[in-house]
Amino acid sequence: DVKVTQSSRYLVKRTGEKVFLECVQDMDHENMFWYRQDPGLGLRLIYFSYDVKMKEKGDIPEGYSVSREKKERFSLILESASTNQTSMYLCASSPWINSGNTIYFGEGSWLTVV
Amino acid sequence: SQQGEEDPQALSIQEGENATMNCSYKTSINNLQWYRQNSGRGLVHLILIRSNEREKHSGRLRVTLDTSKKSSSLLITASRAADTASYFCATDSYTGANSKLTFGKGITLSVRP
Numbered sequence: 001d002v003k004v005t006q007s008s009r010y011l012v013k014r015t016g017e018k019v020f021l022e023c024v025q026d027m028d029h030e031n032m033f034w035y036r037q038d039p040g041l042g043l044r045l046i047y048f049s050y051d052v053k054m055k056e057k058g059d060i061p062e063g064y065s066v067s068r069e070k071k072e073r074f075s076l077i078l079e080s081a082s083t084n085q086t087s088m089y090l091c092a093s094s095p096w097i098n099s100g101n102t103i104y105f106g107e108g109s110w111l112t113v114v
Numbered sequence: 115s116q117q118g119e120e121d122p123q124a125l126s127i128q129e130g131e132n133a134t135m136n137c138s139y140k141t142s143i144n145n146l147q148w149y150r151q152n153s154g155r156g157l158v159h160l161i162l163i164r165s166n167e168r169e170k171h172s173g174r175l176r177v178t179l180d181t182s183k184k185s186s187s188l189l190i191t192a193s194r195a196a197d198t199a200s201y202f203c204a205t206d207s208y209t210g211a212n213s214k215l216t217f218g219k220g221i222t223l224s225v226r227p
Binding site for chain 2: 004035040041042043045090092101102103104105106107108110
C-alpha cells in the first residue's frame with residue numbers, strides 16, 4: 001500500500017515562528033503536493049513538485065515555501081507563521097503519469113497559529 | 115483556482131437509500147476523479163472516469179460524465195452509515211509535462227442508521 005506520512009498531526013505555533021511541515025512517501029512517486037483545506041473553501045493547492053529540487057507554485061503560494069531535497073520527502077515551510085495560516089495541511093503524492101494520476105494523501109496536519 | 119463545483123453542499127439520507135452527488139466544471143478535462151474524506155482524515159481515491167468515457171462502475175459506486183454539459187455525477191447505491199463522509203470531485207486538465215488535480219469544495223454526506 002502507498003503510504004504518505006505527515007510527521008506532525010497537530011501543531012500549535014506562535015505568530016512569527018518559522019514552521020516546518022514534513023511529508024514522506026514510500027512509493028517512489030515523482031510528484032508531491034501540499035494543499036491546505038479550510039471550511040467552505042475546499043482544498044487549495046499551495047505548491048507542488050514533479051522532481052527533486054523542482055517546485056511550482058500552486059494557487060495560494062504566498063507566505064509559504066517548499067523544499068524537496070530527496071525524492072521521498074517534501075517539506076512545507078511557513079517562514080513567519082500568521083493566524084490566517086491556521087488550517088489543515090494535506091500532503092499528497094502521485095506517480096509520473098501524463099494523465100489519470102491517482103493522488104495519495106497523508107492524514108493531514110492540523111496547524112493552529114496563536 | 116477551483117474548477118469543480120459540487121452540488122448539493124450537504125446531503126442527508128436514510129440508510130439503504132441512494133445518494134446522488136453532482137459536480138460541474140468549467141474547462142476541458144482529461145479525466146475527473148472522485149475522492150472521499152472521513153472527518154479529520156486525508157482523502158482517499160474512489161474512482162476515475164476519463165473524458166472519453168460516459169459511465170463507470172465500482173462496487174456500489176456509479177459515476178457518469180457528460181462532457182457536453184461539463185458535469186459528472188456520483189451515485190452511491192444502498193447507502194450505509196459508514197458512507198458518511200465528505201466527497202470531492204477533482205478535475206485533471208493536464209496540458210503540459212505533468213498534470214495536477216483541482217478539487218471542488220466537497221459535499222458532506224450524512225447517512226442516518
